[in-house]
Structure formats: structure tokens, C-alpha cells
Amino acid sequence: MPAAATKREExxxxxxxxxxxxxxxxxxAPENFVDGELAADVVRGGWNPTRRSFLQRSFLAxxxxxxxxxxxxxxxxxxxxxxxxxxDPMILEPRPWATSLGQPVAARPYGMPSKYEANLQRRQSPxxxxxxxxxxxFTPLQGxxxxxTPSGLxxxxxxxxxxxxxxxxxxxxxxxxxxxxKVYTMDDIMRLPSVSRMHFIExxxxxxxxxxxxxxxxxxxxxxxxxxxxxTGVPLSVLLDDVGADTxxxxxxxxxxxxxxxxxxxxxxxxxxxxVLVAWGMNGEMLRPENGYPLRLxxxxxxxxxxxxxxxxxxxxxxxxxxKDETSHYVDLMPDGQHRQYTSIQExxxxxxxxxxxxxxxxxxxxxxxxLAWSGRGRIKRVDVxxxxxxxxxxxxxxxxxxxxxxxxxxxxxxxxxSPALLQSRAVDETGFVQPRYRQLRxxxxxxxxxxxxxxxxxxxxxxxxxxxxxxx
Amino acid sequence: MPAAATKREExxxxxxxxxxxxxxxxxxAPENFVDGELAADVVRGGWNPTRRSFLQRSFLAxxxxxxxxxxxxxxxxxxxxxxxxxxDPMILEPRPWATSLGQPVAARPYGMPSKYEANLQRRQSPxxxxxxxxxxxFTPLQGxxxxxTPSGLxxxxxxxxxxxxxxxxxxxxxxxxxxxxKVYTMDDIMRLPSVSRMHFIExxxxxxxxxxxxxxxxxxxxxxxxxxxxxTGVPLSVLLDDVGADTxxxxxxxxxxxxxxxxxxxxxxxxxxxxVLVAWGMNGEMLRPENGYPLRLxxxxxxxxxxxxxxxxxxxxxxxxxxKDETSHYVDLMPDGQHRQYTSIQExxxxxxxxxxxxxxxxxxxxxxxxLAWSGRGRIKRVDVxxxxxxxxxxxxxxxxxxxxxxxxxxxxxxxxxSPALLQSRAVDETGFVQPRYRQLRxxxxxxxxxxxxxxxxxxxxxxxxxxxxxxx
Numbered sequence: 001m002p003a004a005a006t007k008r009e010e011x012x013x014x015x016x017x018x019x020x021x022x023x024x025x026x027x028x029a030p031e032n033f034v035d036g037e038l039a040a041d042v043v044r045g046g047w048n049p050t051r052r053s054f055l056q057r058s059f060l061a062x063x064x065x066x067x068x069x070x071x072x073x074x075x076x077x078x079x080x081x082x083x084x085x086x087x088d089p090m091i092l093e094p095r096p097w098a099t100s101l102g103q104p105v106a107a108r109p110y111g112m113p114s115k116y117e118a119n120l121q122r123r124q125s126p127x128x129x130x131x132x133x134x135x136x137x138f139t140p141l142q143g144x145x146x147x148x149t150p151s152g153l154x155x156x157x158x159x160x161x162x163x164x165x166x167x168x169x170x171x172x173x174x175x176x177x178x179x180x181x182k183v184y185t186m187d188d189i190m191r192l193p194s195v196s197r198m199h200f201i202e203x204x205x206x207x208x209x210x211x212x213x214x215x216x217x218x219x220x221x222x223x224x225x226x227x228x229x230x231x232t233g234v235p236l237s238v239l240l241d242d243v244g245a246d247t248x249x250x251x252x253x254x255x256x257x258x259x260x261x262x263x264x265x266x267x268x269x270x271x272x273x274x275x276v277l278v279a280w281g282m283n284g285e286m287l288r289p290e291n292g293y294p295l296r297l298x299x300x301x302x303x304x305x306x307x308x309x310x311x312x313x314x315x316x317x318x319x320x321x322x323x324k325d326e327t328s329h330y331v332d333l334m335p336d337g338q339h340r341q342y343t344s345i346q347e348x349x350x351x352x353x354x355x356x357x358x359x360x361x362x363x364x365x366x367x368x369x370x371x372l373a374w375s376g377r378g379r380i381k382r383v384d385v386x387x388x389x390x391x392x393x394x395x396x397x398x399x400x401x402x403x404x405x406x407x408x409x410x411x412x413x414x415x416x417x418x419s420p421a422l423l424q425s426r427a428v429d430e431t432g433f434v435q436p437r438y439r440q441l442r443x444x445x446x447x448x449x450x451x452x453x454x455x456x457x458x459x460x461x462x463x464x465x466x467x468x469x470x471x472x473x
Numbered sequence: 474m475p476a477a478a479t480k481r482e483e484x485x486x487x488x489x490x491x492x493x494x495x496x497x498x499x500x501x502a503p504e505n506f507v508d509g510e511l512a513a514d515v516v517r518g519g520w521n522p523t524r525r526s527f528l529q530r531s532f533l534a535x536x537x538x539x540x541x542x543x544x545x546x547x548x549x550x551x552x553x554x555x556x557x558x559x560x561d562p563m564i565l566e567p568r569p570w571a572t573s574l575g576q577p578v579a580a581r582p583y584g585m586p587s588k589y590e591a592n593l594q595r596r597q598s599p600x601x602x603x604x605x606x607x608x609x610x611f612t613p614l615q616g617x618x619x620x621x622t623p624s625g626l627x628x629x630x631x632x633x634x635x636x637x638x639x640x641x642x643x644x645x646x647x648x649x650x651x652x653x654x655k656v657y658t659m660d661d662i663m664r665l666p667s668v669s670r671m672h673f674i675e676x677x678x679x680x681x682x683x684x685x686x687x688x689x690x691x692x693x694x695x696x697x698x699x700x701x702x703x704x705t706g707v708p709l710s711v712l713l714d715d716v717g718a719d720t721x722x723x724x725x726x727x728x729x730x731x732x733x734x735x736x737x738x739x740x741x742x743x744x745x746x747x748x749v750l751v752a753w754g755m756n757g758e759m760l761r762p763e764n765g766y767p768l769r770l771x772x773x774x775x776x777x778x779x780x781x782x783x784x785x786x787x788x789x790x791x792x793x794x795x796x797k798d799e800t801s802h803y804v805d806l807m808p809d810g811q812h813r814q815y816t817s818i819q820e821x822x823x824x825x826x827x828x829x830x831x832x833x834x835x836x837x838x839x840x841x842x843x844x845l846a847w848s849g850r851g852r853i854k855r856v857d858v859x860x861x862x863x864x865x866x867x868x869x870x871x872x873x874x875x876x877x878x879x880x881x882x883x884x885x886x887x888x889x890x891x892s893p894a895l896l897q898s899r900a901v902d903e904t905g906f907v908q909p910r911y912r913q914l915r916x917x918x919x920x921x922x923x924x925x926x927x928x929x930x931x932x933x934x935x936x937x938x939x940x941x942x943x944x945x946x
Contacts, residue, residue: 095642097783098731102634104605105763109594111625113583114766116640117759121582132577145705145754146669148621152584153758161575167589169568193841196619196872196882232618258571281618283756285626286590290578293587310570368666399669401874409669 113152122153125221128209133161134261136203138224141353141372146399147198147407149227151283156290157203157225157304159261159325165310167294170258172278176316179244186294190280192234197277197300200228200374200407202346204303204330207453211445214469219356222457222469226372228407231298232281237273239314247273250316254323255297258312264323265306266342267299269316275300275405278311300405301376302344303451305330335446346376348435349454350383350410350427361416361465369396369412375429380408382428387414389422389458389472390437396425404430421461422472439473586625595626598694601682606634607734609676611697614826614845619872620671620880622700624756629763630676630698630777632734632798638783640767643731645751649789652717659767663753665707670750670773673701673847673880675819677776677803680926684918687942692829695930695942699845701880704771705754710746712787720746723789727796728770731785737796738779739815740772742789748773748878751784773878774849775817776924778803808919819849821908822927823856823883823900834889834938842869842885848902853881855901860887862895862931862945863910869898877903894934895945912946 113120122137129135137156139149156162167186175181203225209215216222240247253272257263267276277298280286287293292309299306305325320326320342332340350373355361373380379402384393396410410425427435438455445452460470586593595610602608610629612622629635640659648654676698682688689695713720726745730736740749750771753759760766765782772779778798793799793815804812823846828834846853852875857866869883883898900908911928918925933943 095638095731097636097638098733098735098785100636100733101606102631102636102732104597104634105608105610105629105631106595106597106605107635108625108763109596109610110586111595111627111761111763113758114637114640114762116637116767120758122579122584123582124577124579132579133574135578137579137582144757145667146703146757148703148757150756150758151623152581154584156578158575158578161577162580163570163573163575164587164589165568165570167587191839191841193886194618194843194884198874230619230621258568259575260571260573262571283623284617284619284621285586285593285623288584289587290581290584294589312571366664368664370667401671401876403874411667413666 120153122155122224123220125209125216134159136205136225138220139227140220141224141226141351142219142356142359144353145370145409147228147372147409148283149229151229151285151288151291154227154229154282154288154291155203155225157205158259158290159263160259162290163259163310164289165258165294170294170310170312172295172312172314174239174243174245174314174316176254176314177246177250177318178240178316179246182243184239186280189234189239189278189295192238194232194234194281195277196230196232196281197275197298198228198230198401198403198406199298199300200226200346200405201298201304201307202226202349202374204305204344204346204451207455207457208450210455210457210471211447211449211453214471216357217469218358219351219353219457222357223351223353225304226374226407228374229283230281231277231279233277233279233298236276236278236297236314239278240272240316245316249318252317252320254313254315254317254321255306255308255311256313256315257292257308258310263305263308263325264321265308266320266323266326267297267302267306271299271302278314299344301346301378303330303346306344330451332445332451333448335448343452346374347452347454348375348377348380348427348429348431348433349373350380350425350435351457352385352423352425352459355423355461355467356459357467357469359467361461361467363465364416364418367414367416369414369423371396371410371425373398373408373410373425373427374406375427375431375433376405377429377431377433378404379430380427381430381432383408383410384426384428385410385412385414386424386426387421390424390426390456393426416461418463420463422470423459423461423467424456424472426456437473438471593626595628595697596693598682598689607632609678609698611693612700613693614697614699614824615692615829615832617826618843618882620701620845620882621756622702624702624758624761624764627700627702627755627761627764628676628698630678631732631763632736633732635763636732636783637762638731638767643767643783643785645768645785645787647712647716647718647787647789649727649787650719650723650791651713651789652719655716657712659753662707662712662751662768665711667705667707667754668750669703669705669754670748670771671701671703671874671876671879672771672773673699673819673878674771674777674780675699675822675847677778677817677819677924680928680930681923683928683930683944684920684922684926687944689830690942691831692824692826692930695830696824696826698777699847699880701847702756703754704750704752706750706752706771709749709751709770709787712751713745713789718789722791725790725793727786727788727790727794728779728781728784729786729788730765730781731783736778736781736798737794738781739793739796739799740770740775740779744772744775751787772817774819774851776803776819779817803924805918805924806921808921816925819847820925820927821848821850821853821900821902821904821906822846823853823898823908824930825858825896825898825932828896828934828940829932830940830942832940834934834940836938837889837891840887840889842887842896844869844883844898846871846881846883846898846900847879848900848904848906849878850902850904850906851877852903853900854903854905856881856883857899857901858883858885858887859897859899860894863897863899863929866899889934891936893936895943896932896934896940897929899929910946911944 139155206225297308352371383396396412399409593616612628679698752771825844856869869885872882
């Protein structure tokens with residue numbers, strides 16, 4: 001679709017990014033119909049009035065019926081091959097992979113995705129920052145499933161680039177208002193009692209380009225500073241106990257990173273003693289270098305900048321430190337020109353990941369609308385989806401597990417009748433917080449902020465099926 | 474340790490595997506003390522009578538106190554550098570990664586582990602099978618955390634090697650006792666209503682080398698045909714509904730793989746209509762080629778062979794098919810010479826992953842004993858750990874989430890006094906099933922089986938600290 005291609009170029013997304021969307025089209029039903037052969041199949045299996053009876057049934061039957069398959073009768077000549085195993089007709093002609101010896105086990109001692117998925121990548125948004133060492137690589141949410149983010153596609157946000165640290169040379173110092181300051185080796189730390197928990201991590205600047213108008217074309221760039229992993233580490237409370245921290249006078253903790261940016265963030269002692277982890281494990285293995293290997297802070301529910309990577313120092317103090325990263329950066333500019341500091345919690349938020357901007361619906365009928373919801377305050381209680389820009393809402397299905405301060409995957413059944421639509425999702429968390437509309441958010445925050453934009457996202461579906469990013473009040 | 478090295482060689486584990494254990498030693502506290510500099514640190518931070526007060530406190534405090542850290546006072550000359558950020562002493566001398574520009578974002582559009590983790594690999598057990606296309610690559614459980622298995626380290630078990638299938642050419646046929654047979658493209662299938670669930674997958678032959686005596690040295694080879702991922706796909710019940718399956722006469726379903734081995738397995742209609750998925754997603758992205766890309770069956774709680782990879786055909790029938798993979802393979806040889814078929818459920822089982830065979834405890838004091846528990850019947854209810862070969866047991870901590878037919882991570886606090894010990898874990902699932910001892914299992918099954926060995930595993934800790942695989946009744 002030239003129109004969409006042009007739109008993508010205008011927003012500075014490279015040709016390779018176009019291929020990524022195309023790879024998406026090959027994998028996500030709403031995007032598949034650009035391919036003639038596949039289109040034919042799906043049209044044959046698509047909307048079929050004779051199957052209306054299915055519509056009275058559960059979402060499953062309805063979904064299955066409307067998506068359908070290719071009736072053998074229809075294309076028997078084309079698709080039935082010679083007799084196969086057990087004397088049954090084989091599917092199409094024998095495939096090369098069914099008639100040749102495959103590759104050995106451990107051919108790849110550490111496996112990688114299929115070559116057919118090579119375009120699903122984390123990508124930098126060209127021109128977003130002046131140097132690629134102080135920039136962002138976004139997670140391709142449009143091509144992901146469930147809640148776990150593959151570690152290889154975890155978003156990146158660095159202030160002086162990422163480093164590959166020798167774990168035997170890394171140290172963590174804990175000091176300040178403590179009985180006995182200490183320096184820990186990785187071995188000291190990994191020997192401690194550990195816990196494993198699944199949490200989302202979202203950069204405070206996620207969706208930051210959207211404060212004014214709809215600025216970028218795809219969900220990878222509107223919401224892709226978001227990932228979710230299983231983290232393993234030692235509770236920070238264990239380390240604070242080990243050094244005999246004064247938790248009465250010491251109401252604050254400073255965390256400092258070991259890279260050149262010397263990232264430093266203040267955390268309240270209350271948080272430090274609750275669910276904060278000093279983590280080495282991510283999705284079952286050691287952290288990736290881009291994500292803080294060998295040690296990072298995990299601060300559930302709090303913006304990513306506080307999840308200090310390459311963690312080298314913890315200091316206990318009696319006041320916030322007001323470091324550069326807390327005063328000149330990561331503050332919320334308000335309409336009156338003042339700014340808010342230490343607005344760290346990532347409030348309740350959600351987004352539809354498919355269908356989403358850059359994709360296209362090329363026929364009518366059933367679509368499984370899917371997306372993600374999360375809250376820094378706890379569990380997601382419900383997610384509603386609207387296809388008419390918020391005039392009416394219906395509850396989406398939440399996939400288990402639904403965990404606190406963790407992504408929740410939702411799915412929603414939608415029959416597209418071919419007319420224009422405005423797709424929105426609205427999350428509610430267990431505190432009762434309801435994700436705001438843009439108008440509500442701007443009434444308080446104005447449009448000059450960078451951080452903490454948790455407004456309801458709208459994807460506009462044109463009659464042509466093209467999906468684009470728009471803002472509605 | 475030459476003794477251990479010899480032992481490993483006897484069991485055919487290569488030198489590279491030794492390096493893997495060594496890489497483990499660099500990452501797991503009990504294994505770290507071979508390195509002089511680190512040893513010194515840990516000894517300084519090790520057992521310290523003056524901290525006994527900590528022992529009265531919670532496991533966290535106890536754990537922290539006994540593992541300890543390095544008191545600054547002790548090695549100030551060696552470890553305190555010049556003033557760093559905020560005027561505080563820096564940890565040791567400035568590190569190169571703190572004084573240089575790092576690498577840009579998206580330097581690796583699809584990330585990989587640190588080079589320092591390169592030895593954590595899935596590995597084939599040499600000599601286990603005659604060809605590497607019909608073999609096994611084991612997951613390195615000794616080096617993993619939490620419950621999610623990194624997709625790159627998911628175990629492999631192939632019958633004719635793995636193939637990289639073009640998803641646009643792949644088809645799934647559903648036929649047999651159905652109203653209308655159909656052939657589905659990947660796009661038909663991925664358009665259907667999807668669900669995402671976390672489940673373990675265990676090969677029925679996992680721990681199969683241990684029926685007689687303790688045969689292999691490490692947990693990678695005793696239990697490494699085990700992984701756990703978040704799977705996304707369409708419930709098989711949706712497809713069966715779409716083709717109008719006769720679920721009264723059709724009490725069985727056949728699943729067939731698209732690779733050269735034509736793997737075929739019978740599944741009961743009862744299971745097919747409950748929680749079986751036709752899955753394309755694994756840990757948030759598309760399945761890996763080694764794990765069935767683009768489509769595999771997910772049969773929660775059932776042995777891995779039934780999770781047919783490269784799924785190309787589903788047939789509904791009125792009797793089990795008794796295919797080669799159900800009659801000459803994957804059957805349990807009983808003491809009387811007869812064999813049992815269709816013993817598919819993976820019963821309640823657990824294993825300590827660290828400390829485990831091939832590792833070494835090089836000082837006394839606190840250790841976080843950690844491992845995995847799972848049951849094909851549902852949730853894990855509790856895990857007990859013994860350090861005296863089963864004479865006494867204490868409950869381990871279960872990490873959340875505890876999900877049905879999913880791995881559960883457990884942790885257990887242990888003070889090692891330097892005397893020989895026998896480490897065991899015993900899982901109990903929500904049905905009340907208690908993991909059996911070897912004697913109990915052999916009383917019923919004998920010692921000639923290959924499959925479904927869920928006996929309690931014993932790791933013997935010698936006074937030297939060396940950990941080896943042993944069997945106790």
C-alpha cells in the first residue's frame with residue numbers, strides 16, 4: 001500500500017522497518033492478505049453466510065467459523081496429494097522438509113529464531129536522539145504474543161551506550177547510613193537467598209512522542225519502550241539488613257550504575273524494603289549486557305530509569321539526592337511552567353498491539369484483537385475494548401497469569417463489517433484507577449511533557465482496512 | 474578437581490562440557506571458590522561467629538549474614554579508590570566500562586547473552602544415540618533461574634533432525650470423523666482466537682539413563698530434557714469445532730508432524746477438548762525451528778513426544794492408532810517382560826538444580842539450595858528438602874507464580890557444617906501425589922524401563938565439598 005509506505009517514510013522509519021511490517025503481515029492474520037496465494041485461501045475460508053449458525057455459539061466457535069479454513073472439496077485438485085502416512089491424503093505435495101534428513105541436535109548450542117522471522121527486530125527511531133549511545137531501541141510489540149518479552153527483543157535505553165562487564169571484576173558497594181559498609185562480589189550476591197518474579201519494565205518516556213499529536217506510525221514506536229520478564233535476584237532488604245542499614249533515619253536509597261553515565265536514582269526506603277530486587281537473572285538466564293549484566297536493580301511498578309543497570313553502588317541517606325537524572329531529566333513539565341519530580345510510578349495503561357498502526361485488514365469478518373495492559377500499582381482488574389472510539393465498550397478476555405506489576409495479555413473478538421472503526425483499549429487496575437483519555441490527561445498535564453503518558457491509544461481502521469495512529473479526545 | 478574431571482570423562486562428557494561446569498562455577502556461589510581472588514573475598518565474607526545474632530532472624534537476614542560481603546575496613550587499602558560520583562569512595566579503581574563510551578542501541582537488533590556466558594549451552598550426550606539427527610540436546614538446568622527456559626536453551630529431541638519450514642508453505646489438515654475436512658494456512662490459524670499459557674514440557678525419557686545406577690554426572694544430563702515456556706496458540710477444540718468433529722464416535726485424535734520422521738501420536742478426545750493448544754508462539758515470539766516452527770501441538774502435562782512438532786495433520790478417529798511411536802517406542806517395559814502403552818502423563822517430580830552434580834561447595838556456611846518441581850496433574854502443593862538422604866525433611870519456599878502443569882521454582886536455606894550430606898527434594902502435587910523414592914518406583918517398574926522415571930534424585934556432598942550423583946533407596 002503506497003499510502004502507508006509513504007506515511008512510514010515521512011516519520012523517518014527506514015525501508016528495513018517497512019520489511020519488518022511486511023514480515024508482520026506474513027505472521028499476523030490481518031496482514032496476510034497481501035500475498036495472492038494466501039489471500040485466495042483466506043477468502044475461500046472467510047466470511048460465509050451459510051455458517052451463521054456458528055455465530056450463536058461461544059466466541060471460540062464463532063472465531064473458528066469465521067476465520068475458517070479451506071474446505072477440501074473446494075480446492076481438492078490443488079491441494080490433495082498422494083496417499084501419505086496411514087493411507088490418508090497428504091496435505092499438498094510432499095514438502096522438502098518431509099523428505100530429507102534434517103539438521104542435528106545442538107547444531108546451534110544457543111538457538112536463534114527462524115530466518116523467516118529475521119525482520120522482527122528491536123529498532124532505533126531515526127532522529128530521536130543525536131547519538132546512538134544515548135538513545136532507544138524499541139521492542140516490536142506488534143509481532144509478540146503472551147506477556148514474556150524475548151530477551152533478545154527487550155527494549156534498550158542507554159545514556160552512554162552498553163558495556164560488556166566481566167562479572168569477576170564487578171563489585172557492588174553498599175554504604176551510607178549503615179552499621180558496616182561492604183563491597184560484594186557477584187559470588188557473594190548470587191549466594192544469597194533469591195526470589196524470582198515476573199514484572200513489566202516501562203521507560204518513563206514510553207509514548208512520550210505522543211503528547212502533542214499522533215507522531216509515529218506503529219505500536220513499536222508508540223509503546224515499544226515496554227518489556228516484561230521473569231527476574232531473579234536477592235531482595236534489596238537482605239543487603240540492607242546485612243550492612244545494618246539505619247532504616248529510621250535512612251528514609252532514602254541511592255542506586256548508581258557502573259557505566260560511564262553514572263546513572264543515579266533515589267528510591268524511597270519504603271520501596272527498597274518491599275519488593276525491590278538486586279537482580280542477576282532475566283528470563284531464566286543471566287541478564288543480557290544491554291540490560292545491565294551482571295547486575296541491575298528491579299523496582300517493580302516504577303519507571304525503567306530507576307532500574308539502574310550495571311549496578312555498582314547502593315547508598316542509604318536521609319534525603320533525596322536530586323541528581324541530574326532526577327532534576328534536569330525525568331521530570332514532568334506542567335502547563336504553568338513548573339515541573340514535577342519523583343513521579344516514578346507507571347500508572348495503569350494498555351494498548352492494542354494487533355491490529356495496530358501500519359497493519360491492514362484486507363477482508364471483513366472475524367478478528368482476534370489483542371493487546372497488553374499493566375499497572376505500577378498492582379494487578380489489572382479488567383480491560384475494555386471499543387471499536388467506535390469510546391462510545392461503547394466491551395470487556396476483553398484476560399489471559400492467565402494475571403500478576404501484580406506485570407503485563408497482562410488481553411484478547412477480544414471483533415467482527416469487522418468493512419466500515420471505518422476506531423479501536424481503543426481501556427485498562428482498570430485493582431486500585432480502581434481507570435486509564436484516562438487524552439483529553440483528561442491533557443487537562444491536567446498539558447502537552448509539553450515527555451514522561452508518563454498513559455492515555456488511551458486509538459488505532460483508526462479505514463474502509464480500505466488500513467490502520468493508522470490517530471488521537472481522539 | 475581431577476577426580477570429578479575423570480568421572481565426567483568416563484560418562485562421555487566432553488572437555489567443552491567441563492568448561493561449561495567451569496562457567497557454572499563462575500556464576501554459582503558454591504562453585505566460585507576455585508578462583509583465588511574470589512575465594513579470598515568470600516572467605517572474608519563467609520562464616521563469622523560474631524554475626525550469630527542474625528541466625529535468630531528471618532531466613533533473609535540469616536542468608537544475608539552468612540553469605541555476607543567484604544567489610545570495607547578489612548581490605549580498604551586494596552579496594553578503595555579515589556573519590557567518585559557524589560564525593561563517595563568508588564568501588565575499587567575505575568573500571569574501563571565506567572570511563573569509556575559504550576556500544577550503541579540496536580548494535581544487536583536481536584540480542585544474545587554475554588560472551589562471559591558462552592559456555593552455558595544445550596549439549597548432546599555423546600554416545601547416547603547413533604546419529605545426531607535422532608538424538609537429544611539437554612537444557613543446562615544447573616545454570617538457569619526461575620521457571621522460564623530461554624528459548625535458545627530449550628532442550629531438543631528430534632527423530633530425523635530439525636527443519637526450517639517456510640511458514641507460507643506450511644499447511645495443517647484436519648480430517649477424519651468430521652463434517653468437513655479442511656486444510657489451514659498459518660494465516661487461517663493465527664487469525665483464530667488465541668490463548669497464552671505457561672507449561673512445562675518434559676521428554677518421557679527424561680532421567681531415563683538413571684533406571685539402573687547413577688549414570689551421568691550433572692543435572693543437565695539427568696533432568697535436562699525439561700523446559701518451560703509461555704505458549705500462545707489456538708485451542709485444538711476451536712479447530713475441532715470448525716470442522717464439525719464427531720466428538721461422540723471420535724474418542725481419539727491423531728497428530729502428525731511435518732518432518733521426515735512423520736511422528737504420529739494418539740491423544741484422547743477428552744484431552745483434545747480440554748487444554749491442548751495448536752501453538753505458534755513460545756516465550757513471546759514464534760516457535761524456534763528446533764521446537765516445531767511454525768506450528769506444534771502443546772499437550773499440557775503429557776510427555777514431550779505428544780507435543781508434535783512441525784504439526785501438519787490432525788485426524789479424528791474412534792480408536793487409538795498404535796503407530797510405531799506408540800508401540801515400539803515410548804512404552805514402559807515392566808518386570809514381567811510385558812510393556813505398558815499410552816502412559817503419557819508426566820507424574821509429580823522435582824530436582825535440586827544447585828548445588829548439583831559436578832559442582833563443589835568450597836566452604837561451610839549458608840547455601841541457597843534451589844531447584845524445580847512440576848506435575849502433569851496440576852499445581853505443585855509443596856516441596857520438601859532433605860540434607861540427610863530422606864531421614865528428615867523441611868519445607869522449601871515456592872516462588873510465585875505456582876501454575877498448573879508448569880515448573881515451580883523452589884528455594885531452601887541450608888547451613889553446611891562441612892560434613893558429608895545427601896541432598897534430596899520431594900514434590901507433592903495438588904492431587905496429593907508424592908514423588909516416590911527409587912525403591913518405591915523399582916518395586917513396581919523394575920529397572921529395565923527408559924521412560925517416566927520421576928524418582929527422588931540424590932546429590933551427595935562429600936566432606937571435600939564435591940557434589941556427585943548417587944542413588945539411595
